Amino acid sequence: MFGVLWSEHCSYKHSKPLLRRLPTTGPHVLMGPGENAGVVDIGDGLAAVMKIESHNHPSAVEPFQGAATGVGGILRDIFTMGARPIALMDALCFGDPGVARTQYLLGGVVGGISFYGNCVGVPTVGGAIWFDPSYTGNPLVNALCLGVAPHERIVTARASGIGNPVLLIGSATGRDGIAGASFASTELNRDSEERRPAVQVGNPFLEKLLIEACLDLVTDPDIVAMQDLGAAGLTGSASEMAEHGGCGIEIDVAWVSRREEGMTPWEVMLSESQERMLVVVRKGAEARVRALFDRWELRSDVIGRITDDGLVRVCDGAASLAEVPAKLLSGGAPEYAGVGGRGPGVGGRVTGAGEAGLVSPRPPTPDPWPPCPSDLGAVLLDLLASPNLCSRRPVFDQYDHMVQTNTVVPPGRGAAVLRVKGTSKALALGIGGNSRVCAADPRVGGAWVVAEACRNVACAGARPVALTDCLNFGDPERPHVWAALEGVVEGMREACLALGVPIISGNVSLYNEIEGESIKPTPVIGALGVIDDVERHASATLQMGQALWLIGPIEAALDYSEYAIYIHGQTDGAAPTIDLDLERRVQECVHELIADGVTSTATDVSEGGLAVSLAELALESSVGVRCDGKWVDDLAHGVLGRIDSVLFGEAPSRIIVGIAEQQASRVEQVAERWSVAAVRLGEAKGEHILVQNTLSVSLGEARARWEHALDHLSES
Amino acid sequence: MRFAVVVFPGSNCELDTIHVLSNVLGEQADLLWHQDTDLSPYDCVILPGGFAHGDYLRAGAIARFSPIMESVTRFAGDGGLVWGICNGFQVLVEAGLLPGAMMQNAGLRFVCRWVNLRVESDATPFTGGLTGGRVLRMPIAHHEGSYFVDGPTLAAMEARRQIVLRYCDSDGAITGSANPNGSISNIAAVCNEAGNVFGLMPHPERCAEPILGGTDGRLIFEAARLAASEGHRPRLAFSS
Numbered sequence: 001m002f003g004v005l006w007s008e009h010c011s012y013k014h015s016k017p018l019l020r021r022l023p024t025t026g027p028h029v030l031m032g033p034g035e036n037a038g039v040v041d042i043g044d045g046l047a048a049v050m051k052i053e054s055h056n057h058p059s060a061v062e063p064f065q066g067a068a069t070g071v072g073g074i075l076r077d078i079f080t081m082g083a084r085p086i087a088l089m090d091a092l093c094f095g096d097p098g099v100a101r102t103q104y105l106l107g108g109v110v111g112g113i114s115f116y117g118n119c120v121g122v123p124t125v126g127g128a129i130w131f132d133p134s135y136t137g138n139p140l141v142n143a144l145c146l147g148v149a150p151h152e153r154i155v156t157a158r159a160s161g162i163g164n165p166v167l168l169i170g171s172a173t174g175r176d177g178i179a180g181a182s183f184a185s186t187e188l189n190r191d192s193e194e195r196r197p198a199v200q201v202g203n204p205f206l207e208k209l210l211i212e213a214c215l216d217l218v219t220d221p222d223i224v225a226m227q228d229l230g231a232a233g234l235t236g237s238a239s240e241m242a243e244h245g246g247c248g249i250e251i252d253v254a255w256v257s258r259r260e261e262g263m264t265p266w267e268v269m270l271s272e273s274q275e276r277m278l279v280v281v282r283k284g285a286e287a288r289v290r291a292l293f294d295r296w297e298l299r300s301d302v303i304g305r306i307t308d309d310g311l312v313r314v315c316d317g318a319a320s321l322a323e324v325p326a327k328l329l330s331g332g333a334p335e336y337a338g339v340g341g342r343g344p345g346v347g348g349r350v351t352g353a354g355e356a357g358l359v360s361p362r363p364p365t366p367d368p369w370p371p372c373p374s375d376l377g378a379v380l381l382d383l384l385a386s387p388n389l390c391s392r393r394p395v396f397d398q399y400d401h402m403v404q405t406n407t408v409v410p411p412g413r414g415a416a417v418l419r420v421k422g423t424s425k426a427l428a429l430g431i432g433g434n435s436r437v438c439a440a441d442p443r444v445g446g447a448w449v450v451a452e453a454c455r456n457v458a459c460a461g462a463r464p465v466a467l468t469d470c471l472n473f474g475d476p477e478r479p480h481v482w483a484a485l486e487g488v489v490e491g492m493r494e495a496c497l498a499l500g501v502p503i504i505s506g507n508v509s510l511y512n513e514i515e516g517e518s519i520k521p522t523p524v525i526g527a528l529g530v531i532d533d534v535e536r537h538a539s540a541t542l543q544m545g546q547a548l549w550l551i552g553p554i555e556a557a558l559d560y561s562e563y564a565i566y567i568h569g570q571t572d573g574a575a576p577t578i579d580l581d582l583e584r585r586v587q588e589c590v591h592e593l594i595a596d597g598v599t600s601t602a603t604d605v606s607e608g609g610l611a612v613s614l615a616e617l618a619l620e621s622s623v624g625v626r627c628d629g630k631w632v633d634d635l636a637h638g639v640l641g642r643i644d645s646v647l648f649g650e651a652p653s654r655i656i657v658g659i660a661e662q663q664a665s666r667v668e669q670v671a672e673r674w675s676v677a678a679v680r681l682g683e684a685k686g687e688h689i690l691v692q693n694t695l696s697v698s699l700g701e702a703r704a705r706w707e708h709a710l711d712h713l714s715e716s
Numbered sequence: 717m718r719f720a721v722v723v724f725p726g727s728n729c730e731l732d733t734i735h736v737l738s739n740v741l742g743e744q745a746d747l748l749w750h751q752d753t754d755l756s757p758y759d760c761v762i763l764p765g766g767f768a769h770g771d772y773l774r775a776g777a778i779a780r781f782s783p784i785m786e787s788v789t790r791f792a793g794d795g796g797l798v799w800g801i802c803n804g805f806q807v808l809v810e811a812g813l814l815p816g817a818m819m820q821n822a823g824l825r826f827v828c829r830w831v832n833l834r835v836e837s838d839a840t841p842f843t844g845g846l847t848g849g850r851v852l853r854m855p856i857a858h859h860e861g862s863y864f865v866d867g868p869t870l871a872a873m874e875a876r877r878q879i880v881l882r883y884c885d886s887d888g889a890i891t892g893s894a895n896p897n898g899s900i901s902n903i904a905a906v907c908n909e910a911g912n913v914f915g916l917m918p919h920p921e922r923c924a925e926p927i928l929g930g931t932d933g934r935l936i937f938e939a940a941r942l943a944a945s946e947g948h949r950p951r952l953a954f955s956s
Contacts, residue, residue: 114825114826118767118826118828118857118859119726119728119767119770119771120728121728121729121766121767203770204767204770205725205726205767205769205770205771205772206770208725208726208728208767209725209726295749296725297725396828397825397827397828397829398825398826398827398828399826399828400826400828400857401828402828402855402857402919402922402928403728403729403732403765403857403922404731404732405732405735405736405921405922405925405928407928408927408928408929410929419927421735421739534927535927
């Protein structure tokens with residue numbers, strides 16, 4: 001029991017001291033980290049419940065079931081709190097796309113998400129897929145779930161009431177997934193395939209019944225606490241419930257329904273069989289509660305009771321098998337102080353964080369860059385066909401993204417926008433990550449990904465209210481991994497403070513390495529935003545005749561850009577920088593333009609830079625883009641620096657908006673008030689992606705390269 | 717007007733369907749559990765989308781044995797309006813209330829996207845008022861939506877105008893590239909001989925409000941409502 005519960009996966013023994021540094025409170029926060037998921041107020045008496053979680057190691061050895069059960073697990077974290085899950089998203093990282101195993105993993109993971117999410121009737125409204133060689137042996141599968149509930153329905157995992165019965169609901173207990181939590185907390189190696197039995201098998205049909213039954217149950221006044229069974233199975237859930245409630249719990253394994261004969265008590269306590277919940281109800285209510293589960297054709301067994309001695313007591317009939325203080329099992333693991341050491345940073349800069357002295361040492365001078373290619377149209381086409389930039393439609397089409405009929409902005413058009421039925425509001429959900437910047441400079445990277453996630457929802461017209469984070473790193477006992485973790489958390493902290501958004505839940509996944517090779521530091525951030533009026537939202541779609549404006553600086557860096565790596569093979573460079581105050585002002589400016597109805601077209605300029613962002617807008621809407629005017633002349637005359645740097649370079653704090661031409665002065669006014677640059681790029685027109693005198697690609701040509709490039713990779 | 721929406725274990729579009737009936741159309745609509753059997757208060761019975769019984773074995777293969785299906789069969793036999801959406805269509809096919817069979821999509825993948833549909837017959841209670849040849853835009857979301865019938869049955873169905881919707885391009889042309897799942901003859905929706913039992917793979921409940929990007933689905937709901945208010949008498953003119 002200690003082996004699994006004191007594993008990193010369950011105890012966060014390495015990461016806890018760092019996580020305490022993150023801001024977790026704010027005016028909207030109802031419950032921060034510590035519960036199954038974070039809870040924020042979204043008005044109208046409703047609360048949003050959100051969390052992201054990794055399922056990396058299971059997906060590495062059994063991609064289909066690994067990803068499927070990852071989705072199942074994150075769903076349970078949400079409805080165990082009494083909230084109806086309304087949306088799923090995933091961040092997926094894979095290795096070299098040319099390797100056959102990558103294609104197998106991609107097909108399996110996408111298939112597993114599709115299998116589970118579609119069946120349970122929760123829309124998968126978007127997500128991110130990144131390819132980088134560092135994930136070749138250790139892919140990442142991070143699943144995010146968002147739920148909504150009336151405030152009074154929120155249930156916690158705090159057990160209480162001496163003598164109250166404990167019920168185990170759902171699936172019978174089998175031998176699957178035993179010690180999965182410990183498996184998740186060790187490095188992968190060549191023998192990891194043999195750990196396939198540690199991967200659980202998902203049954204989304206049963207999960208769907210559990211969702212409905214549990215949401216019925218939370219309307220019963222006699223429910224005391226609810227907790228899903230995840231890592232470390234019954235052992236984990238029972239001790240967490242007792243520890244959270246400051247009481248004891250007694251479990252009789254003899255009462256646990258089993259899938260197979262001859263299971264030992266140890267196996268019953270550590271099984272990670274999926275689709276199970278632990279419920280505490282008031283004494284005397286058990287018959288009524290069991291009848292409720294009967295109606296949903298779900299198994300329910302009274303397997304124990306709440307005690308007053310603070311002990312987790314396991315017995316098998318009359319025989320007492322274990323007695324351990326709950327506090328020691330759950331939350332009692334020792335904490336590591338960190339190993340110290342010099343990080344991999346190249347001296348990046350985070351500025352505008354509100355505190356002075358955050359500037360790292362000057363960056364080293366990068367190697368000279370290869371000359372700017374002469375055929376920039378060909379470069380754009382190559383980038384549009386590249387694994388990291390090509391259309392995600394072949395994947396999104398496999399996810400039911402419309403069920404529940406709330407999806408106002410579907411995947412592929414920026415942050416997802418979900419209406420909240422019965423109100424005039426909508427929620428925006430976005431995801432951010434950039435392991436290349438994090439590897440170059442962890443602190444800048446941490447700030448960068450928080451800024452990007454918030455920018456995503458700002459582009460939908462939402463005000464970010466909460467974040468959830470999944471920190472994917474290697475072995476924390478290696479000094480450079482620890483330093484990166486520390487740096488990323490510091491950058492995240494600065495960005496959260498600068499943008500005024502708390503982190504309400506999250507997950508840490510360490511030991512992501514194979515044969516001693518660690519993944520790039522990969523924080524993944526999910527952002528939730530609230531849109532007051534669903535009619536005033538924006539998305540990454542164009543209308544013919546719109547004028548396109550860039551809010552934020554036109555200058556960008558080649559270093560660590562998709563262009564640098566994919567076209568030139570250049571993986572290092574000068575230090576990345578981010579100005580968090582500028583970031584805040586750019587987001588505020590665009591939020592104001594959307595909320596005032598000036599624009600309903602907005603997209604952030606991220607991987608691939610300005611040219612790729614314009615091309616994506618054009619392709620998604622089947623409308624050409626024609627760039628002209630002063631900035632194009634400046635570009636051609638070298639006034640803005642290297643042409644490729646302006647077109648394909650990357651930088652934070654940049655958003656493209658589309659407006660009616662007569663709104664131009666409005667945009668200039670608002671931008672000036674927020675002290676941010678605003679440049680008219682051109683207009684939505686014709687059937688080409690055109691930057692006058694510099695680049696011209698027909699929409700047809702671009703579509704042919706962009707649309708199906710992922711297809712051969714995601715074939716199951 | 718009173719609609720019944722049947723909930724099988726694993727249905728997942730029942731609330732979406734109720735939402736359109738109650739909040740968009742303003743009609744009375746009830747959820748019925750698959751073990752219920754009394755359909756007497758209802759004018760129209762809808763089998764919603766989802767994964768009834770997990771779609772284990774084959775989509776709809778277990779659901780056809782649910783207690784309510786006997787009542788649905790009787791209700792249909794009496795001329796009542798029965799409507800299956802996506803998984804509901806699959807259940808009606810498995811139950812033998814509609815001809816044909818469903819196979820896995822030709823691409824062997826789940827497909828969720830908007831498609832164009834050509835109205836092939838306006839002579840059904842579910843397409844009344846829609847001119848034949850009109851192109852509708854609706855979402856699909858399924859893994860087993862490749863409709864199949866043998867040649868002679870297909871010919872007979874065509875003669876009786878039982879093919880109600882076909883996948884088409886935006887101009888209404890029936891093409892191979894407009895077929896998202898490999899359905900024979902691009903079939904997206906059919907009805908029984910009497911016309912009172914209707915199944916379609918697209919999801920009209922997902923496109924009945926402007927905020928969701930389309931309202932063509934509402935036309936099907938409106939037609940069903942009108943037919944139900946007229947006492948759901950099938951008005952098919954059979955050539956055979």
